[in-house]
Amino acid sequence: MPSRVPARAGLSLGAKAAALVAATVGLLVLVVMATAASLIGAAAGDCTQAGRASPSGSARIGIPDEYLSLYLDAGERYGIPWEVLAGVGKVETDHGRLRAPGVRSGTNFAGAAGPMQFLSQTWSEYGIDGDGDGDRDVYDPADAIPGAANYLRASGAPEDIEGALFAYNHAHWYVADVLEWAERYSGASRNDPLSSEASACAATALRPGGGVADVLDNRNIRLTPQMRADLRAGLIDPRIVATLAAVGEQHVIVVSSLLRPEDGDSNHSKGRAADIASVDGSSCYPARRRSPCGRLAVDLGEVKGPTRSTELIFGFDPDGPSDPRGFADPIGHDDHIHVGYDA
Numbered sequence: 001m002p003s004r005v006p007a008r009a010g011l012s013l014g015a016k017a018a019a020l021v022a023a024t025v026g027l028l029v030l031v032v033m034a035t036a037a038s039l040i041g042a043a044a045g046d047c048t049q050a051g052r053a054s055p056s057g058s059a060r061i062g063i064p065d066e067y068l069s070l071y072l073d074a075g076e077r078y079g080i081p082w083e084v085l086a087g088v089g090k091v092e093t094d095h096g097r098l099r100a101p102g103v104r105s106g107t108n109f110a111g112a113a114g115p116m117q118f119l120s121q122t123w124s125e126y127g128i129d130g131d132g133d134g135d136r137d138v139y140d141p142a143d144a145i146p147g148a149a150n151y152l153r154a155s156g157a158p159e160d161i162e163g164a165l166f167a168y169n170h171a172h173w174y175v176a177d178v179l180e181w182a183e184r185y186s187g188a189s190r191n192d193p194l195s196s197e198a199s200a201c202a203a204t205a206l207r208p209g210g211g212v213a214d215v216l217d218n219r220n221i222r223l224t225p226q227m228r229a230d231l232r233a234g235l236i237d238p239r240i241v242a243t244l245a246a247v248g249e250q251h252v253i254v255v256s257s258l259l260r261p262e263d264g265d266s267n268h269s270k271g272r273a274a275d276i277a278s279v280d281g282s283s284c285y286p287a288r289r290r291s292p293c294g295r296l297a298v299d300l301g302e303v304k305g306p307t308r309s310t311e312l313i314f315g316f317d318p319d320g321p322s323d324p325r326g327f328a329d330p331i332g333h334d335d336h337i338h339v340g341y342d343a
Contacts, residue, residue: 001117053186057246078149083186254278273340285335287315311340
């Protein structure tokens with residue numbers, strides 16, 4: 001949470017090589033190149049927007065759409081790296097999803113409020129009416145996120161990111177955690193297979209087969225020997241590879257099914273689907289919205305771009321009734337998340 005102590009000196013944010021799933025782009029570009037214009041628009045030649053890092057797969061999966069848009073807008077408006085704002089939002093309240101006092105109403109034990117956890121006096125000085133509705137609402141992310149950007153700029157950012165973050169919360173572990181999340185959210189601007197800009201940048205960052213290696217080498221992704229063999233043989237759709245790689249950056253998952261040739265004409269039979277039976281040590285049975293599996297299912301429903309699944313099935317509807325891609329199957333899919341892609 002932000003305090004009122006001025007920013008102290010610190011090192012500027014380091015540029016670390018942290019491509020999320022660089023090699024998968026080499027595979028994915030072969031799939032999407034024919035429709036690249038529709039995926040990335042007229043500005044396809046740009047790997048960043050006006051020097052701004054593009055959101056990584058971790059960002060697109062892990063940050064709600066509303067919050068990601070607000071981080072990007074506030075970052076551009078106040079000259080703060082959007083990924084740092086996103087890191088603050090993640091560490092403070094998991095982008096407003098934390099079920100705790102002070103996030104949606106009231107204050108926490110320290111007197112902080114809202115998704116970006118402002119103390120009342122700090123909010124009175126730096127709070128912003130971000131949506132122009134005439135009200136500076138600390139609980140409204142449209143106000144709180146630009147308010148955080150405003151406070152970080154007043155505390156020395158972008159020249160002194162670490163110092164500004166230390167002013168926001170006087171703990172070195174906090175600064176480290178925010179910067180770690182910032183790197184995850186921005187580390188794949190040129191190589192992220194979940195980014196719509198990825199195919200435009202892939203020509204300079206291809207490493208054939210590396211996308212599969214990112215999955216096989218990630219200890220967070222639990223696979224059977226047969227699944228590993230199918231991945232090595234190139235039998236799994238690049239979109240599935242990209243999705244597993246991105247999810248494995250944030251979660252420990254058990255994959256219960258990939259390629260099933262005997263499964264009729266389904267996406268499983270073509271290597272275009274994956275089933276996830278456990279997330280972060282928690283079984284997906286029974287299917288509950290407020291569980292690790294439930295939260296991941298909802299996050300997968302918010303993915304945009306070429307790896308947005310065409311099948312997303314769980315024990316509840318992950319993306320709401322207005323979107324036909326995802327639907328509930330409380331009998332057949334009450335113990336795993338099914339992610340699939342049509343041809």
